[in-house]
Amino acid sequence: xxxxxxxxxxxxxxxxxxxxxxxxxxxxxxxxxxxxxxxxxxxxxxxxxxxxxxxxxxxxxxxxxxxxxxxxxxxxxxxxxxxxxxxxxxxxxxxxxxxxxxxxxxxxxxxxxxxxxxxxxxxxxxxxxxxxxxxxxxxxxxxxxxxxxxxxxxxxxxxxxxxxxxxxxxxxxxxxxxxxxxxxxxxxxxxxxxxxxxxxxxxxxxxxxxxxxxxxxxxxxxxxxxxxxxxxxxxxxxxxxxxxxxxxxxxxxxxxxxxxxxxxxxxxxxxxxxxxxxxxxxxxxxxxxxxxxxxxxxxxxxxxxxxxxxxxxxxxxxxxxxxxxxxxxxxxxxxxxxxxxxxxxxxxxxxxxxxxxxxxxxxxxxxxxxxxxxxxxxxxxxxxxxxxxxxxxxxxxxxxxxxxxxxxxxxxxxxxxxxxxxxxxxxxxxxxxxxxxxxxxxxxxxxxxxxxxxxxxxxxxxxxxxxxxxxxxxxxxxxxxxxxxxxxxxxxxxxxxxxxxxxxxxxxxxxxxxxxxxxxxxxxxxxxxxxxxxxxxxxxxxxxxxxxxxxxxxxxxxxxxxxxxxxxxxxxxxxxxxxxxxxxxxxxxxxxxxxxxxxxxxxxxxxxxxxxxxxxxxxxxxxxxxxxxxxxxxxxxxxxxxxxxxxxxxxxxxxxxxxxxxxxx
Numbered sequence: 322x323x324x325x326x327x328x329x330x331x332x333x334x335x336x337x338x339x340x341x342x343x344x345x346x347x348x349x350x351x352x353x354x355x356x357x358x359x360x361x362x363x364x365x366x367x368x369x370x371x372x373x374x375x376x377x378x379x380x381x382x383x384x385x386x387x388x389x390x391x392x393x394x395x396x397x398x399x400x401x402x403x404x405x406x407x408x409x410x411x412x413x414x415x416x417x418x419x420x421x422x423x424x425x426x427x428x429x430x431x432x433x434x435x436x437x438x439x440x441x442x443x444x445x446x447x448x449x450x451x452x453x454x455x456x457x458x459x460x461x462x463x464x465x466x467x468x469x470x471x472x473x474x475x476x477x478x479x480x481x482x483x484x485x486x487x488x489x490x491x492x493x494x495x496x497x498x499x500x501x502x503x504x505x506x507x508x509x510x511x512x513x514x515x516x517x518x519x520x521x522x523x524x525x526x527x528x529x530x531x532x533x534x535x536x537x538x539x540x541x542x543x544x545x546x547x548x549x550x551x552x553x554x555x556x557x558x559x560x561x562x563x564x565x566x567x568x569x570x571x572x573x574x575x576x577x578x579x580x581x582x583x584x585x586x587x588x589x590x591x592x593x594x595x596x597x598x599x600x601x602x603x604x605x606x607x608x609x610x611x612x613x614x615x616x617x618x619x620x621x622x623x624x625x626x627x628x629x630x631x632x633x634x635x636x637x638x639x640x641x642x643x644x645x646x647x648x649x650x651x652x653x654x655x656x657x658x659x660x661x662x663x664x665x666x667x668x669x670x671x672x673x674x675x676x677x678x679x680x681x682x683x684x685x686x687x688x689x690x691x692x693x694x695x696x697x698x699x700x701x702x703x704x705x706x707x708x709x710x711x712x713x714x715x716x717x718x719x720x721x722x723x724x725x726x727x728x729x730x731x732x733x734x735x736x737x738x739x740x741x742x743x744x745x746x747x748x749x750x751x752x753x754x755x756x757x758x759x760x761x762x763x764x765x766x767x768x769x770x771x772x773x774x775x776x777x778x779x780x781x782x783x784x785x786x787x788x789x790x791x792x793x794x795x796x797x798x799x800x801x802x803x804x805x806x807x808x809x810x811x812x813x814x815x816x817x818x819x820x821x822x823x824x825x826x827x828x829x830x831x832x833x834x835x836x837x838x839x840x841x842x843x844x845x846x847x848x849x850x851x852x853x854x855x856x857x858x859x860x861x862x863x864x865x866x867x868x869x870x871x872x873x874x875x876x877x878x879x880x881x882x883x884x885x886x887x888x889x890x891x892x893x894x895x896x897x898x899x900x901x902x903x904x905x906x907x908x909x910x911x912x913x914x915x916x917x918x919x920x921x922x923x924x925x926x927x928x929x930x931x932x933x934x935x936x937x938x939x940x941x942x943x944x945x946x947x948x949x950x951x952x953x954x955x956x957x958x959x960x961x962x963x964x965x966x967x968x969x970x971x972x973x974x975x976x977x978x979x980x981x982x983x984x985x986x
Contacts, residue, residue, distance in 0.1 A: 376444065377541055381534030382477050384571035386491060386524060388580040389608075389807055393482055395491055395525075400478040400623070401453040403461060403471065404446040405435065410470035420471060423460050424450045437499075438515060446474065448516060451624035479518075479525075479622035483580070485615035486587040489643035490578065490743070490805070492523020493618035495625065518622065523643075524805065525618075527742050528574055531809055531818075537568030572817060575807040577606035585934035586611040589927040595895075595914035596644035597927050598784045599935070602792040602906050604822045605801025607741075609910070609931055610785075614640040646739075646746040649781040650913055653868030653920065654709045655898045656730075656776025658794065658838060661702055663729040664717045665834040672837045675699040678712040682771075689715050689771055692869070706841040706866060707851045711775055718774035723765060726774060727751045732828040733790040734800045735782055740825070741803040749786055752779035777871060788911035791865070791898045794838060795906035798828040842866055843903040849958055853897065856925040859955070860948030861932040864906075865899020867920030870913075884918035892916040895923030901932045902947070908935050 386395035403424060410416060421428045431449055438447045453461070453473065461473055479494050497505065497517050506513050509530060513519065520529035586597040590613040599609035614636065620629050633640050642648060664670045680696040681688045691697065691711040697704065705713040718726075730736060736751030752773060754765040772778035782790075785803060793800045802823040809818040842864040846857040852867040871893050884892050895917030900909040910928045917923025936944040 377446075377474070377539050379537040379539060379566075379568040380477055381536050381568040382570045383479060383494070383534065384532040384573040386532075387573065387575045388578050388583075389576060389606075390579065390581075391575070392580045394487075394576070394578070394580060395479065395481050397477045398480045400451065400476050401458050402448045402474050402476050403450045403453055403457070404448050404474050405431075406444065406446045406470050406472065407435065408443040408470070412469070416468055416470060419464075419468060420449065423457055423464070424453075426450060441515060445514075445516075446472070448474070448476075451476070452478070479619065481618045483584065483587075484617045484619065485613075487578065487583045487611055488523075488615050488618045489612045489645070490523055490576075490610045491618065492525035492527075493521055493616075493621040494518045494525050495521050495621040521621070523743060524574065524576065526744060528806070528809070532571040532574065534571035535569040537566040539565045570812055572809050572811055574809050577601075577608065577804055577807050577820075578610065579608045579935070579938070581938060582609040582931055582934045583611055585609075586927065586931045587613065587615075589930040590912075590914070593914045593917065593923070593927075594638050594644075595912060595917065595924070595927070596648075596784050597910065597912040597931055598645050598788040599908055599910040599931050600788050600792050600801075600803060602796045602900060602909050604804065605789070605792070606804045606807075606822075608908065608935065610645050610805075612642070612644040614638050616640045643743070643745070644913070644915075645784050646741060646743055647783075649747045649749045649783045649786075650894055650896070651778075651780060651870040651872075652776040652782045652787060653870035653894070653896050654711075654776060655787060655866045655868035655896050655920070656780055656782075657706060657709065657714050657774070658842065658866050659730050659733065659735075659790070660714050660717055660721075660726055660774045661706060661841070662794075662830060662834055662838060663721060663726050665702065665837060666729065666830060667721065667725060669717060669720045670702060672702050675701045676713055676716050678705075678710050678716070680712075682712045682715040684715070684719070684768055684771060687768060689768075702837065703841045703844060706838075707844040707848055709852050709867060714774045715771045718770040719767070721770070721774075723770045723773060724753050726770070727753045729828075729830075730780075732800075732826070732830070733793050734825070735786055735790060739783075739785055739789060739803050741785065742805050746785075747783055749783055750779055750781040776868060784911045784913050787896075787898045787913075788909050791900055791911065792906075792909035793828055794835060794842075795864075795900040795909055797832065797835060798830045800825045800828060839864060839903065839906075842899070846899070847903075852921050853899075853925045856921055856929065858926075858929040858933060859951035860944045861929065861936055862902035862904065862947050862951075863899045863929070863932055864901070864903035865897055865925075865928065867925065868896035868898075869918070869920050870894040870896055872916070889916050892918050895920045897921070897924035897928050899928055899932070901936065902943070907940075908932065 382397045385393060385397070388394055403420070405416075417428050417431050420426075421431055426449075434449055435447055438445070450457075458473060461468065461471060465471070481488065481491065495518060497513055497515065497519050499515065502513055502515065505511070505519065511530065520526035520532065525532065582599060586599070586609045590597060590611065594614065596612040597609060598607065600607055616633055620626070665672070676699070678691065678697045678700045680694055681690045683689070689711070692709070696712060697708055697710045700708075700710050700713045704710065727736070730751045736749055738746050738748045757763070757765050757779075769778055773780050789800065789803060802825050804820050804822070806818075806820045808816050808820065810816045845851040845866055846853040846863050848854065853865060857863055873891060893916070895914040896912070897920045898909070898911040900906040910931050912924040912927040914923040914927065933944075936947075
């Protein structure tokens with residue numbers, strides 16, 4: 322049996338053990354409190370502070386885009402979006418149900434939107450619906466206490482002054498996709514996040530990092546349900562542990578584009594599928610760049626509806642396609658100018674040498690027909706371009722090698738990308754013997770040179786290439802890189818980047834040849850027998866070349882049938898490229914109208930309207946003088962023609978009377 326001393330001793334040992342344990346626990350608690358409140362005090366104070374606050378991202382306004390004349394083409398406007406912050410979403414099912422009624426969305430749509438962003442932190446707001454109506458905005462603000470986690474954010478939306486006009490050029494912005502996120506982060510070395518809007522095409526894409534600016538943020542004190550109590554200023558942010566950050570607007574861009582000329586080109590293309598490009602012949606600056614049909618880029622920044630997107634992708638004319646650089650065509654007879662240059666430079670012909678041009682030209686077992694049934698008779702280089710004589714160029718093609726023609730075409734910029742600041746540009750195609758052997762494994766045929774000499778067969782060019790090539794013909798042979806950017810500047814007006822004229826190459830074509838060609842191209846529009854005579858208008862003094870590009874091979878019957886009566890997809894493309902004024906060129910314009918049948922009636926009016934807009938704006942006095950002289954000449958020509966018709970009619974009547982008298986006798 323234990324004695325009393327043993328029992329006391331046993332209890333004392335237990336009491337000492339418990340006391341030691343209590344001391345150790347107390348010291349552990351003290352140490353932990355010191356660790357949390359002293360060693361990591363600032364860190365956990367920040368955590369605690371952030372738990373009471375909601376960080377609201379202040380999106381930086383994108384820089385604005387201006388025309389060369391300082392007209393606003395792209396600007397920003399505020400919009401309101403309904404957002405959910407998952408961190409404060411207490412009763413998810415009930416909140417979604419109420420919100421679906423207010424926003425006129427299904428619960429499934431809202432849930433799907435939230436699911437898309439499951440991978441991001443719960444404190445990051447998720448946009449549920451963009452561009453709230455006044456009714457939706459008022460209800461959410463009024464019912465805010467019944468919608469925990471739901472708030473309204475102000476967002477800066479992108480707006481485009483001219484909507485569809487020039488939309489391919491300026492491009493559009495839209496929300497970055499999950500698949501784009503890692504790729505674009507690596508490409509731009511920029512910390513993009515889901516929900517960010519980025520440039521997806523055109524200038525918006527090319528200069529996205531210059532335009533986007535730097536996002537800021539502000540902290541808002543919220544209650545346990547995520548409802549805002551007050552905004553917190555920097556001076557109140559708990560000893561400076563957290564700071565608000567002001568957003569920094571993006572830089573502004575001034576383009577070389579003339580907005581008035583853009584509008585003129587777009588109107589001229591109304592009801593047509595095609596494009597127009599105008600360039601300054603002495604700098605390479607792009608003055609006009611329009612493709613039609615088009616799209617409204619504002620729809621993308623606001624949040625694209627499925628109805629609008631379907632209307633674009635289901636349109637057989639592909640409104641998203643930029644026909645100025647992403648589409649290449651057979652240039653048709655506009656390429657005859659290049660063949661004529663090659664023939665003159667190589668000494669194959671002289672400016673006054675005439676060739677007999679009948680209704681067709683036979684090579685081997687095939688007849689190559691002229692567009693005119695009866696042929697053109699004796700033809701020199703001036704008449705060959707003025708009347709677009711096919712047989713003349715068939716004959717030149719037998720006297721030259723395809724590689725020779727290709728060499729001069731490449732000197733003028735064909736067959737390669739121009740280097741314009743737009744993505745997805747096509748290089749076109751200028752064939753050579755080596756190219757065909759490599760591509761098809763068979764030798765070049767002489768008959769193929771005949772087709773290429775008139776801009777058919779393998780030859781392909783973009784409207785931009787055509788405009789730049791004729792600009793070089795107009796300026797003495799200088800091929801410039803096309804420029805879209807004039808300058809980039811800050812909101813304070815400081816210019817941080819300025820574009821300079823860049824000469825790509827000199828075509829090395831003699832002044833004598835270029836002078837001959839320019840004279841012939843002037844006759845195309847200002848000689849009554851020129852193919853552009855009837856549609857040139859007054860006041861521009863344009864020079865140029867019409868083209869009719871076949872979209873498929875045709876037999877003789879189809880060749881001479883009326884184009885307008887053919888199925889739409891079988892009709893020829895209409896092409897025209899020109900410069901003005903012919904004696905002192907300043908602007909070159911190219912237009913292609915798909916299935917327009919004729920360059921003269923389809924494409925010349927487009928180029929004419931763009932040139933008139935240019936001359937009226939930049940050279941009004943010259944335009945008035947040219948217009949007056951043109952009208953006087955036209956009036957005189959009409960009078961002479963009428964007089965000639967009357968004489969023919971009188972002579973015919975006199976001849977008929979004489980015949981009747983003889984019969985009476």
